[in-house]
Every structure is written in C-alpha cells, then in structure tokens.
Amino acid sequence: MLPMVELTIFALGILLIDLMVPRSWKWINAAGALVGVLFAGLCVWQIQAMLPPRGLVGFYNSLLVDRFAIYFWYLFLAGTAISILTSVHYLEIEDEHHGEYYALLLLSVVGMMCMAAGIDVVLIFIGLELMAISSYVLVGFLRRDRRSNEAALKYLLLGAFSSGIFAYGLSLFYGISGSTNLGVIGRAVSGQNTHNPVVIIALLTTMVGLLFKIAAIPFHQWAPDAYEGAPTSITGFMSVAVKAAAWAMLLRILLFGLFPLRSVYTPVIVFVSIATMTGANFAALTQSNTKRLLAYSSIAHVGYMLLAFVAMGTSPLGTPGFLDGFKGILIYLMVYTFMNLGAFAVITSLRQRNVIGDELDDMAGLYQRAPVEAVLMLLFLLSLAGIPPAAGFLGKYYIFLSLIESQHYVLAALGVVYSLFGLYYYLKIANSMLMRAPMERERLPVSFGMRCAVGITALATLFIGIYPEPAIRSVNWSLGIRQPAPVAVIRK
Secondary structure, three states: OHHHHHHHHHHHHHHHHHHHOOHHHOHHHHHHHHHHHHHHHHHHHHHHHOOOOOOEEEOOOOEEEOHHHHHHHHHHHHHHHHHHHHHHHHHHHHOOOOHHHHHHHHHHHHHHHHHHHEOEHHHHHHHHHHHHHHHHHHHOOOOOOHHHHHHHHHHHHHHHHHHHHHHHHHHHHHHHHOOOEHHHHHHHHHOOOOOOHHHHHHHHHHHHHHHHHOOOOOOOOHHHHHHHHOOHHHHHHHHHHHHHHHHHHHHHHHHHHOHHHHHHHHHHHHHHHHHHHHHHHHHHOOOOEHHHHHHHHHHHHHHHHHHHHHHHHOOOOOOHHHHHHHHHHHHHHHHHHHHHHHHHHHHHHOOEOOEOOOEHHHHOOHHHHOHHHHHHHHHHHHHHHOOOOOOHHHHHHHHHHHHHHOOOHHHHHHHHHHHHHHHHHHHHHHHHHHHOOOOOOOOOOOOHHHHHHHHHHHHHHHHHHHOOHHHHHHHHHHHOOOOOOOHHHHHO
C-alpha cells in the first residue's frame, strides 16, 4: 500500500502548505502534487520489481496487487500527472487556484488504486466512494459558475443513487456466499442455478452500478452535463482516469468474481453495447459544445470496449477471442488516456479571461492563432476516430479482431459503421480549426505546463501508433501472456 500511503501524505501536506504560501505562490501546490505522483510511480515500479508471478495478497485477502492492478496504477498516475500540468494556468484564469484541488486529485487516485487492486467488495466500494466523492467536489470546483454547480449536483444525486443500487447487489451476493471476497463469491455462484431469481437480481443490480460508472447507455445521463459544467482540466481527468478505474472495477467483479455467470450477463452487454454506440454517436452529431461532443464521444468509445467484452464472454477462457478481447480493452484504455487528455488539453488552453473556450465556434481559425496546437489537435481527433498511424487504430484493431475470432461478424461490421459516424463529428472540429476564419486575430497564449501536456500526449499517441510493440508487451505482461518469439528467432 506504499503508493496509496504516499499519495495520502502528499495530499495532506498540500492542504497544510496551501495555508502558508501567498497567493502568488499557489503554483507550488501543483508542483507538490506532481512530485507526489512521480514518487507514487517510483513506489509502483519498486513493487513491480519484486512482484511474484501471482501477485501479493494482503489485509485478510482484501487487496491483491498483481500485474493487472499495477498496469492500471500506471494509467491512473499518468492521467493524473498530465491533468496537473493542464490545471495550473487554467485555475489561475478562473481565480480558483486552491490547494484542495490537487489534494482531491491525489485522494481520488488512492480510491482508484483500491478499485483496481481490491478483491473484496467492501474495499472496492470504499475505493469507489473515495474516488466518487472527490470527483463530485472537483466537478463543482468553480463555485461562482452556475453550470459547474448544477453539474456537480446532478452528478452527486445520480451517483449516490447508482451507488445505492450497486451496494444492494453486492449485499445480495454476500447473502448468497456468506463472504465479501470475490473468489468466495465466484465459487458460491458457480454452484447456484443461473436462473435463480436472487442471483439474477443480484447480478443485474450490480451491473447497474458498474455500467453507470463507465457511462454506458441507458446509465449515461450524468456524463454530458458533468463534462460540460466541470472545469475543463477535470473533464479530461474524468474522461480517462475515472473511466479507467471504473473499467478496472468492472473487470475485477465480472471476470474475477462473477465469471461463472457470464452466460447471463453477456446478452445484457450485447444490448448495452449496441445501444451505447447508437445513442452516443447520433447524439454527438448534433453537439455544438466541444466538451459535450467529446462526452458523447467518450460514451461511444465505451460501446466499442463493451464489444470486446462480448467477445470475451462468448469465447472459452484462454482462446484467441478471449485474450485479444481482454488485450483490446487494456490497450484501448492506454491509448485513450493520451489521445483524449491531449484533446482536452487543447480545449483547456482556449480558456481566456473573456472566452470560456468550450464552444465549437471558439475553435474557429485555431490554426492561424496556434498552429502547433491545431495540428496536434488534428492528430488527437484522427486517433479518436481510429485512423492509422495514430494510436487509436491499435485499440480498435484488437477489438474488431476479437469479434472476428469469436465469430461476431455483425457486431464487428456495426462497430466499423459507427466508427465512420465518429469520423464525421471529429472532422467537424477539424473543419472549424483549419477552414474557418478566427473570431480573434491575436495569437493564443499557451502556458509552459499546457505545452508540456500537449507535447507528451501527442508524442505518446504517435509513438504507440507507429511502434506499438512496447504497448502490446506491457499489456501481455499485465495479463500474464507469454511474449511471442521474434520472427528472426522463429526462422532460425
């Protein structure tokens, strides 16, 4: 638990330092948070270096630090570090540069780490609520902005309601198995009749909570409003780190705990994935606010990842369809972290004293005001659409490959068709940047931290797309898949 303890100490330290430093020195809070994230990454690397093949189990079998958890821990820390870089100048413009902002960011990551490593539903739920409560406050952090206040209230009410349903489902599984450990629950439900009404109700109520957290239709209502009203730097953080934590929790519970019930929940996932891709893509076509557009885009990407989950649910354990589906989800989350954070970083840089910067019109003529940022934004949009050689193509490739291997040809074709819808509304943003005349002629001032964030995400998006081998190897390592031999060795 060293990374979690270290992040907590830094969060509390930032709260104390914030009381002492003058207003002009508030940037030191961001520096402290960034150092805390880097130290946490060093702690995770130390754990990885001494990790046994099956992981480390602690705290009365409630915490499992394995390769799967470590993979997600790196994703959380990377997303948080980039979000901190995009936040400094943005909070100065909003005149909301407070230490509790960065403390809440670090505490939310502690909750995410519990969600990824928890194998006890009590610990998973505690981590979920720590992340969720921190996110509620961060969404409403712009206290003088009515949109931010409204978004936080909607997110809080819907989130509390979904958490109650989720806790009810987990309590039913506790009643069935007599334990809160996912392994014991899995063994208990494997001996139950899958048509048992109590098992069905427990599964469906648990899935409602899980699908709400990943913002799948019809449990997505909170996402567009929360994304639009939240500070733009927090919108990017929520779209990648919070969503990755929700996926880690979903995979832990449905694959590690409730895998014997996959014949029951896979048809539900099929329906939800089709509804999510359909509803989100059609809704995104009509949006004029870039944050709402990317919110619906984020929901559509959830639909694509659920297609890989369908391939996993209908393929025998260890077959190519199962493994490539699992790899597709993990690779998709990795590349999505960089390309989506990069897109939101560019949108965040548009925020000026008299311009909010989240409307499509605010992107008009961006190439003339900030040519480097406009070109990199085009890269992020093409990656989100899945166009090679950007990294987004790799995630979609593994998802469609797993569908073909599991003989879901109709679902694969449907995913390709909806990817074309995505290309249309992404190019709508590109058209505004490159083809329209700018509303303001002066060059767009971009802070050093913002340039670093955009540069890091662009470099990662291009590197993973052009040379995907390290990314594939890291995913294979996280799943315990043996690395394939090089072609030269095979020929020899």
